[in-house]
Amino acid sequence: MYAKVIVGLNQPEMDKLFDYRIPEGMAVEIGVRVIVPFGSRNKKAEGYVISLSEKTEVPADKIKELLEVLDEGRPTFTPALLDLAEWMKERYFCTLNQCLQAIMPPGIRTKSSWTVSRKSLDAETKLTPKETALLALFGERREIPLEEVQAEFGGDCLTFLRKAEGKGLLALKQELHRSEYKNEKRLYSLDRDHPLLEAAWKKAEKEKRLEGQRLLLEYLANGREATAAELKEALGITDSPIKTLLKKGILRERRQTERRNVFDADTVERTQPFTPTAEQAAALSALHRELEQEEKKPVLLHGVTGSGKTEIYMQIIAEVLARGEQAIVLVPEIALTPLLAERFVSRFGDAVSVTHSRLSMGERVDQWKKARDGEISVVIGARSALFLPFPKVGAIIMDEAHENSYVSDITPKYDTKDVAAALAKRYGALFLMGTATPDFISYYKAKQGEFLLLELKERTGGGVLPRMLVTDMRKELAEGNRSAFGRALQAEIRRNLEKGEQTMLFLNRRGYATFVSCRSCGHVMKCPECDLTYTYHAKEHALACHYCGRRAPLPKVCPVCGSKYIRYFGTGTQKIEEEAGKLFPEARILRMDLDTTLTKHSHEKILAAFAAGEADILIGTQMIAKGHDYPNVTLVGIMAADLSLNADSFTAAETGFRLMLQAAGRAGRRDDRGRVFLQTYQPQHYAVQYAAKQDYEGFYEEEMLMRQMMGYPPFSAFFSILLTGAAQEEAAQAAQELAERLAQADEEEIATILGPTALPKFRGEYRYQIIVKAAEEEPLRQLVLPTAERMKKERNRNVRVGLALNPTNIV
Numbered sequence: 001m002y003a004k005v006i007v008g009l010n011q012p013e014m015d016k017l018f019d020y021r022i023p024e025g026m027a028v029e030i031g032v033r034v035i036v037p038f039g040s041r042n043k044k045a046e047g048y049v050i051s052l053s054e055k056t057e058v059p060a061d062k063i064k065e066l067l068e069v070l071d072e073g074r075p076t077f078t079p080a081l082l083d084l085a086e087w088m089k090e091r092y093f094c095t096l097n098q099c100l101q102a103i104m105p106p107g108i109r110t111k112s113s114w115t116v117s118r119k120s121l122d123a124e125t126k127l128t129p130k131e132t133a134l135l136a137l138f139g140e141r142r143e144i145p146l147e148e149v150q151a152e153f154g155g156d157c158l159t160f161l162r163k164a165e166g167k168g169l170l171a172l173k174q175e176l177h178r179s180e181y182k183n184e185k186r187l188y189s190l191d192r193d194h195p196l197l198e199a200a201w202k203k204a205e206k207e208k209r210l211e212g213q214r215l216l217l218e219y220l221a222n223g224r225e226a227t228a229a230e231l232k233e234a235l236g237i238t239d240s241p242i243k244t245l246l247k248k249g250i251l252r253e254r255r256q257t258e259r260r261n262v263f264d265a266d267t268v269e270r271t272q273p274f275t276p277t278a279e280q281a282a283a284l285s286a287l288h289r290e291l292e293q294e295e296k297k298p299v300l301l302h303g304v305t306g307s308g309k310t311e312i313y314m315q316i317i318a319e320v321l322a323r324g325e326q327a328i329v330l331v332p333e334i335a336l337t338p339l340l341a342e343r344f345v346s347r348f349g350d351a352v353s354v355t356h357s358r359l360s361m362g363e364r365v366d367q368w369k370k371a372r373d374g375e376i377s378v379v380i381g382a383r384s385a386l387f388l389p390f391p392k393v394g395a396i397i398m399d400e401a402h403e404n405s406y407v408s409d410i411t412p413k414y415d416t417k418d419v420a421a422a423l424a425k426r427y428g429a430l431f432l433m434g435t436a437t438p439d440f441i442s443y444y445k446a447k448q449g450e451f452l453l454l455e456l457k458e459r460t461g462g463g464v465l466p467r468m469l470v471t472d473m474r475k476e477l478a479e480g481n482r483s484a485f486g487r488a489l490q491a492e493i494r495r496n497l498e499k500g501e502q503t504m505l506f507l508n509r510r511g512y513a514t515f516v517s518c519r520s521c522g523h524v525m526k527c528p529e530c531d532l533t534y535t536y537h538a539k540e541h542a543l544a545c546h547y548c549g550r551r552a553p554l555p556k557v558c559p560v561c562g563s564k565y566i567r568y569f570g571t572g573t574q575k576i577e578e579e580a581g582k583l584f585p586e587a588r589i590l591r592m593d594l595d596t597t598l599t600k601h602s603h604e605k606i607l608a609a610f611a612a613g614e615a616d617i618l619i620g621t622q623m624i625a626k627g628h629d630y631p632n633v634t635l636v637g638i639m640a641a642d643l644s645l646n647a648d649s650f651t652a653a654e655t656g657f658r659l660m661l662q663a664a665g666r667a668g669r670r671d672d673r674g675r676v677f678l679q680t681y682q683p684q685h686y687a688v689q690y691a692a693k694q695d696y697e698g699f700y701e702e703e704m705l706m707r708q709m710m711g712y713p714p715f716s717a718f719f720s721i722l723l724t725g726a727a728q729e730e731a732a733q734a735a736q737e738l739a740e741r742l743a744q745a746d747e748e749e750i751a752t753i754l755g756p757t758a759l760p761k762f763r764g765e766y767r768y769q770i771i772v773k774a775a776e777e778e779p780l781r782q783l784v785l786p787t788a789e790r791m792k793k794e795r796n797r798n799v800r801v802g803l804a805l806n807p808t809n810i811v
């Protein structure tokens with residue numbers, strides 16, 4: 001038998017299947033991880049078995065054998081996940097290896113390291129100056145890590161090293177490092193039938209210096225088992241008596257692996273399903289119908305905040321579990337609080353687990369194994385929860401489905417929504433997206449019939465929507481108020497402090513300090529071609545359009561009103577906190593943003609403290625806008641709606657609008673006390689106008705007209721191509737060349753090619769972007785993919801080419 005293997009090395013030329021013979025007696029299943037020999041020098045590498053075959057084209061004297069099967073032979077990739085990886089490869093223009101890496105739990109991959117060891121030389125050997133320098137690097141050492149040589153002689157010094165190796169100066173050696181993340185305990189107990197036990201005991205009782213042994217024997221005499229740490233703690237002994245008795249065989253060691261629980265289900269009270277409201281019942285019966293279908297349509301559940309979406313998820317999950325299938329609930333990383341997990345645990349007990357990036361690697365691997373081995377059947381998690389190796393998923397639910405964080409930021413840059421849909425199809429599962437503010441592409445697809453659209457328009461408790469009030473910050477400035485707090489908001493915060501009610505203040509961080517506007521008239525500097533906000537580049541003190549590449553100098557006065565109050569917009573949560581402290585010295589203030597939530601659980605602690613009434617005001621970025629229900633919050637201030645409205649993306653207005661609506665959803669969910677202040681320099685902006693009316697449909701219609709006019713998705717498709725390299729010249733040249741080749745390849749002139757545009761350096765690398773736009777996606781793919789592929793293969797590795805289709809944040 002032969003195994004067809006993807007070798008886990010990240011080089012484009014490795015992106016094909018390699019055949020290996022399966023040695024006699026080795027059990028190999030499709031989807032397992034293996035160790036394979038590789039290349040002419042039989043380096044070792046991790047690989048993934050994609051398929052099995054009776055025959056091979058590789059000649060018998062050339063074929064190599066698998067060295068080892070990992071994970072006790074249990075497959076890492078289920079058939080559905082393998083199939084998904086193939087799909088991702090096509091969809092996201094990357095290698096199969098990259099897709100498999102994205103799917104498997106981070107950190108389990110076998111790592112490899114190389115060392116260089118010195119050989120003794122005979123006096124005859126003539127050394128080149130470079131070789132002398134190399135040997136000097138060793139100093140007194142016999143062996144040094146390859147990295148050290150690379151740091152000295154450059155990343156591609158391998159040829160030189162191989163030559164030196166051939167000459168007998170040194171040897172290169174590879175070592176593999178497994179990361180198993182086993183939570184292994186070593187338990188010690190007494191072998192009570194041991195022939196030497198009696199004698200050892202007597203001796204220990206007699207001799208004072210063997211007091212440790214005596215204590216140990218006594219403690220374990222009743223058949224107890226304990227870890228070394230427990231023994232040392234209980235008896236006040238050192239390691240030495242344990243070691244001595246272990247050596248004699250009087251103590252026995254047993255290894256026990258435990259899968260860590262990340263949730264204590266026993267502490268959560270069980271709840272019963274609610275009787276659905278009329279709206280919920282209608283949605284549920286539509287979902288039941290869909291569940292019965294062989295070919296299922298993705299479902300978009302558009303329900304206002306508090307309309308009972310979560311309850312619907314739970315009732316669907318109950319049905320899926322009853323069929324013996326599993327369910328995956330995706331939530332944005334930041335919304336994944338214990339509170340949310342608890343709601344699911346209260347219904348499904350210890351069938352539920354959670355997984356997210358704040359868990360330790362070991363905890364994550366354990367949850368992954370539990371899914372594989374059928375120990376859990378519901379998982380709530382961030383986007384990687386999709387890739388748990390469940391046997392048969394019956395439903396994939398995506399909460400807060402409008403969220404940007406669902407887009408992966410490392411290769412492959414997948415959109416979780418697309419991947420979830422593709423995976424659901426492979427499982428034959430229901431894919432349910434729930435949100436109060438659907439993103440417009442999804443809403444458009446639903447309206448076009450590609451998704452099934454279900455709507456919930458009322459809050460379950462009959463709660464009313466809050467009052468929305470717009471504050472014109474230009475007017476505040478004109479009347480002498482330079483503060484970030486409008487006067488009306490200040491008055492309402494005071495009122496809330498007096499009444500003991502809570503306030504939330506939102507500040508969007510996206511686009512922080514990157515656009516330029518006039519504080520007198522609210523005019524925002526925009527690219528005249530694309531109608532997208534110019535991004536301010538501080539270094540060059542200039543404006544740049546990240547879409548078409550146009551540049552403009554920073555104006556000294558406002559081109560509309562002539563005011564000198566031109567500035568790049570930006571205020572941080574910290575500044576708001578300072579100001580709030582001065583304005584309301586008696587208030588207890590909490591702040592939640594990236595800085596205050598760096599440590600594990602800090603995010604939950606802040607929210608829990610606020611929920612417990614330990615603060616009057618919570619200031620935060622959009623991370624506080626998600627799905628939390630605080631009955632005592634009656635006032636919400638959106639400090640600078642402009643920040644999101646003016647991001648440099650075609651989705652800026654939409655994103656800003658949705659944020660305003662979500663923030664509003666936090667106010668007064670129980671009664672009619674809810675008030676929301678929308679502070680803005682652009683009160684006339686259509687997104688602000690519609691948000692004030694909480695009119696999702698109205699805004700959607702108008703925004704779609706704009707997009708159609710400007711030719712943005714969903715009325716067009718575009719690729720953002722990013723060329724990245726450490727050497728500026730080289731990256732710029734490659735970008736120029738690719739743009740030219742694309743223009744040449746576009747014989748039928750279906751596409752518009754914008755750029756290359758230089759983007760700000762990122763992690764020390766130069767970046768150039770090309771945008772290729774066309775009316776339809778398929779012909780665009782046909783044009784861009786082969787051209788970019790060829791470029792990738794021809795270019796040396798110094799310039800990387802990354803592709804993204806219709807990214808919402810262009811940069």
Ligand SMILES: Nc1ncnc2c1ncn2[C@@H]1O[C@H](COP(=O)(O)OP(=O)(O)OP(=O)(O)O)[C@@H](O)[C@H]1O
Pocket residue numbers: 274275276277280303304305306307308309310311312436460461627628
């Ligand atoms: N059928 C029902 N009868 C009574 N109460 C219900 C019903 N369904 C849900 N609820 C309650 O109404 C509240 C809001 O429901 P839920 O949290 O499911 O709404 P949601 O749409 O998911 O909210 P959000 O948009 O904030 O995520 C919850 O306290 C929930 O327990």
Ligand SMILES: [Zn+2]
Pocket residue numbers: 518519520521522523558559560561562563
């Ligand atoms: Zn102006």
Ligand SMILES: [Zn+2]
Pocket residue numbers: 527528529530531532545546547548549550
């Ligand atoms: Zn432009």
